[in-house]
Amino acid sequence: MRRSLLFVPASLLFVACASDSGVNTEDTVAFTIKSADVTLQPGEESTKCFYFHTPNTEILRVHKWVSDMTPGSHHMIYFSSLGGTQPPDGTVDDCEAAGQPLPVYGAQTPHHEADFPLDDVGVQLAQVVVPNAAGYFQMHYVNATDEPLVASVELSAYALPPEQTFTRTDLFGTYNADISIPAHATNYKVSATCGVTPGAKFWSMSTHAHKQAVSTEVRDGTQMLFKSADWEHPGSTEWRAPEFFEFKNQITWECTYDNIGSNANNVIRAGQSARTNEMCMATGYYFPAAGPRGCVMSGGDCQCFL
The missing domain is CATH 2.60.120.230 (Jelly Rolls)
Structure with a gap:
């Protein structure tokens, strides 16, 4: 695993x-x-x-x-x-x-x-x-x-x-392996919450999803950090000195899907294919870093690694 x-x-x-x-x-x-x-x-x-x-x-x-x-x-x-x-x-x-x-x-x-x-x-x-x-x-x-x-x-x-x-910076990413979008579903929300390394300062935050996504967002508790309605080119939120972002709570990332296109007759699960699978990720850069860091939601449990 x-x-x-x-x-x-x-x-x-x-x-x-x-x-x-x-x-x-x-x-x-x-x-x-x-x-x-x-x-x-x-x-x-x-x-x-x-x-x-x-x-x-x-x-x-x-x-x-x-x-x-x-x-x-x-x-x-x-x-x-x-x-x-x-x-x-x-x-x-x-x-x-x-x-x-x-x-x-x-x-x-x-x-x-x-x-x-x-x-x-x-x-x-x-x-x-x-x-x-x-x-x-x-x-x-x-x-x-x-x-x-x-x-x-x-x-x-x-x-x-x-x-x-x-100062060393590196990548931060989350992934939700529990995505399962029913056939013909609309406004179907998938969200996950994980911890963030204390003291990590973020200078960029965005999301990644595939073509069924109609909205993506990242929150610190209830505070909205980033939101997009464009799955292909979501953009990003940027911070610059002297104000970088430090999480006060856990990170929550959420994607909303409409399964009404070429995959409408199928249950869509998490995976690599932009054609047949979906993703829901928060992505960013942080410092000071010892290396890239990621968190995965799988089976209802969150695991983070450096």
Whole structure:
């Protein structure tokens, strides 16, 4: 069960928006990784994994990510491999060999820039990438055209100078594995509540769901933090110094669904497919971080991990 807990809640964390960090950083690419091409047949939906090692020979403090996805790409996620054991670099598969992943970055728009802000004392936030880190892209493709489509993704990392002081930030995500939307249901609400690490300061918060969702929201107790009526492009709530957000209560995330489209005759459950499954997630960035953190609601119980 541990593998699923690590894999699923991290699967969509797309909240860092392009921003001016206000810090004098060198806007120089530390490395760029491009996936192998994948050919999709008309109407095909597929999730593929592309394996690699990062080319850096020293620890990087990444303050900015820039990704580009070709047409046919629904989303991409960069995972670091927890065990470090994976297929040879350049391998593309159906993610059977993905192992235990840790999320690093994700995007669901063709071009996306995640430029991290300063913390509450004016220090640059950054994620840590160790040398020669084993990792992979999880790439969700959908070919809605009548012709074969060749798809790929590309990710560039921008790092701080080695001598520059930084505060570590990382991803936070929740996942509800208990989703079960009845056939033909309308205004069907699914919610879950979990604890949040004391002292965690959030600078971004959003949600992720699939096409049956008509509303998503995140709350601190009864206080609304984020709400969206657009499942594809939900947007985000952002905080900047000196005011970051700290939870006073537990985090509650809720999604409302109408099962009236192509899946109307089926019970829709939690899963990876944007075509036949659903998700309900709160996603964000926090600091100070020791690494990515996630919480999973499964069987009515909440489990959180670092």
